[in-house]
Amino acid sequence: MEKDINDDNELERYLGNAIRDLRQKHGLTIADVAERAGISRGMLSKIENSQTATSLDTLSKLAQALGISLSTLFKGYNIPEGGAQHVKNDKGMQVVRRGTKHGHTYQLLAYDQGPTKLFEPFLISMDDASEVFPTFEHPGTEFLYMLQGKIEYRHGQQTYLLEPGDSLTFRGEVPHGPEQLVELPIRFLSITIYPTSAG
Structure with a gap:
């Protein structure tokens, strides 16, 4: 079965954004997280900008460096779009x-x-x-x-x-x-x- 390149890019974009958001939320620099995870600053920058794919091992180290579990890093990925019907009070x-x-x-x-x-x-x-x-x-x-x-x-x-x-x-x-x-x-x-x- 042929692999969909767009799916890979979507996952890389999601992971890059999630890692950047978590890093900024904790007030950490690229250098801080790279050092904690044992990877180069250039590699972390490429991951955050979805310019490279990375191994689960590296993702696990990055998750640890950010103080979260690997599963937490993926928790927002590929969630189905919501379609609930919201009826406000007295608007039925x-x-x-x-x-x-x-x-x-x-x-x-x-x-x-x-x-x-x-x-x-x-x-x-x-x-x-x-x-x-x-x-x-x-x-x-x-x-x-x-x-x-x-x-x-x-x-x-x-x-x-x-x-x-x-x-x-x-x-x-x-x-x-x-x-x-x-x-x-x-x-x-x-x-x-x-x-x-x-x-």
Whole structure:
């Protein structure tokens, strides 16, 4: 298999920059580090400027001279680029669902998940003592976590009093939804995890 020269250059550049940054961070000169590592100043300068490849033995000596382990020298190399979705407080997408017109607010906290929806996290707020309580049925598993207020929540034939810090996990196919708003305002997280087809 042919070696990609660009990969080598990328690694040399990364190591050169990492060594220079660490040296400068500790207030050390090229002469200081070269002497501690037992290599010439010219060699260290070439390593820092990615003008030469170096052995693991030399890298190990340089790491010791800088007071770090060899693995620490490589820890930032080839890390995948991040792609997290950050939704700021109160910036979740407002979603219309049954009950929205009756004092219930649904904020979707993550979206744009691609063609297959894996999960849906909602922040649900209820600040109106409406008697309209929607009932839901959907595939997957739902997890509720109570943040504020008190609510009596129905799942099938059972009801559960949820207070701050309480959680409830259940199958979404069974009819479920609020039964009674006990103490307002109410805020809770609702996370639905959808089944994925095997294969």
